[in-house]
Amino acid sequence: MNADVKTAGEAAANEAGRDFIRDIVQADSDAGRVKEVVTRFPPEPNGYLHIGHAKSIILNFGVAQEFGGHCNLRFDDTNPTREEQEYIDAIQRDVRWLGFDWGKNLFHASDYFERLYGWAEDLIRAGKAYVDDQTHEQIRANRGTLTEPGKNSPFRERSVEENLDLFRRMRAGEFPNGARVLRAKIDMASGNINMRDPVLYRILHASHPRTGTAWKIYPSYDFAHGQSDAIEGITHSLCTLEFEDHRPLYDWCLDNLNVPSRPRQYEFARLNLTYTVLSKRVLTTLVRDGHVTGWDDPRMPTIAGLRRRGVPAAAIRDFVKRIGVAKANSLVDVGMFEFSVREALNKSALRRMAVLKPLKVVIENYPEGQVEELDAVNHPDDLTAGTRKIKFSRELLIEQDDFMESPPKKFFRLAPGAEVRLRYAYFITCREVNKNAAGEVVELRCTYDPATKGGNAPDGRKVKGTIHWLSAAHAVPAEARLYNPLFTKPDPSGGENFIADLNPNSLEILDARVEPALADAQVEKPVQFERNGYFCLDRDATKDKLVCNRTIGLRDTWAKEKANP
Ligand code: ATP
Ligand code: MG
Secondary structure, rough: OHHHHHHHHHHHHHEEEEEEEHHHHHHHOOOOOOOOOOOEEEEOOOOOOEEEHHHHHHHHHHHHHHOOOOEEEEEOOOOOOOHHHHHHHHHHHHHHHHOOOOOOOOEEHHHHHHHHHHHHHHHHHHEEEEEOOHHHHHHOOOOOOOOOOOOOOOOOOOOOHHHHHHHHHHHHHHOOOOOHHHHHHOOOOOHHHHHHOOEEEOOOOOEEEOOOOOOOOOOOOHHHHHHHHHHHHOOEEEEEHHHHHHHHHHHHHHHHHHOOOEEEEEEEEOOOOOOOOHHHHHHHHHHHOOOOOOOOOOOOOOOHHHHHOOOOOOHHEEEEEEEOOOOOOOEHHHHHHHHHHHHHHHHHOOEOOOOOOOOEEOOOOOOOOOOEEEEEOOOOOOHOOOOEEEOOOOOOEEEHHHHHOOOOOOOOOOOOOOEEEEOOOOEEEEEEEEEEEOOEEEEEEEEEEEEOOOOOOOOOOOOOOOOEEEEHHHHHHHHEHHHHHHHHOOOOOHHHHHHHHHHOOOEEEEEEOOOOOHHOOOOOOOEOOOOOOOEOOOOOOOOOEEEEEEEEOOOOHHHHHHHOO
């Protein structure tokens, strides 16, 4: 995938703290073209934020911070049919959690409805906008194509007086949805379809979360965005590449209106990740149709989903820094994101023992009823994290995968007659294998060597394998939720067929056993289950039933599985 080449280059460029956006901002500052750098993050509150939005947030807040300016959080709430308070709250929570603070700079495009309306009347008075009575379909049919010019509307030459009268009556609510629109009068033959008399206002009888039913007409994105930027004194309006073709219209509006400042729009590549869909439309469908449990399902690429899964904000920031900001679209390997997650967790996560698929082990020569406490290290690279006591007894649990009845040569774990080290405890040797009627191994009878306490043999004999374990009587049951990618294809179709690309095995639930210490863990703060990966307590956990999410495996087991299915 050539995305790898590109991301490596971007990472290098970013090491120097540079990208083409920062170069532009630097040049504008140096030349005195801007006094204070002001950026904005402008989400539409019609869904939860995802990791692609994180790229935009980190860029906008980051640039403002680096140049001593500020970044506004602006809700682009111009379409009341799709927007909800739940989304407004979630967006604020997620931006804060990512580590950014907009201070008092919280704005809404809806705060500017009156001023935007006034500017629309100004355009009409200047002969640069008109009310069109064509239907939605007629407007579309007359817009032309990439190779053919559009046709002028029969209503294009209306007088200023008639236009003003109709537009005011649109505002007053005299006409039903879709009856009329206000269009800019630019050029129906323009090579850029966005310039062929774009729609500035449409009639919409709908209740808005902030303005209620005060408005019967709503501005288009193109009419609201640039003017909102100008009102807020935005100097650099950073958006994704799909807006490049809208820039002439952005500039046209600002150049033809008496606005208080003159922002500039710059476009950068949106984030695309393998095995991931970052389209709000698709994510909304996944939630609405129950393919996931909600916006914060840990399989979702949403900020809320990643947080619930245990991904630290620092890992997201690190990832965004590594991929950098470029001008050309690319597809980033999700492995790069997982690398950042492991990097962050390896440093921060305390070590614990858990057995995901338990197999019972009885130590025959260990006295019945005896329990001893052993010391276990909380973090191998951070001794200040201290140690904890773990209990050892006659009945233990080990991982089913750590035993094989007829092992291949390089299997250094447990097998009939083989000796293995139990982490922080003793060497044990397997003496007998008990099976059920179905022929499955259900119990191992072993012996331990009391002289090997702590993991070393006084006679110097070596064992190659070390496995984790739990004392059966002291282990706590926990539902372990293992997550795999939501999609089976590296580039899932964002189109109509994305359901066909959904991974039927994206969630695997195991009846695991964990150290009692896990019950005191914090929700969303991962620990490392030794040899099993990073896990965090889920908010579904109760006193009676622990539930933990696998944030991520220790290495990329998924890639391996794909290579050798
Ligand atoms: P839609 O417009 O289809 O509802 P959207 O993802 O563009 O979806 P917005 O709320 O408009 O949602 O996005 C807010 C900001 O985040 C925009 O400036 C947009 O360019 C940016 N953004 C959205 N998706 C990505 C992405 N994948 N990578 C980087 N930036 C993104
Ligand atoms: Mg958008």
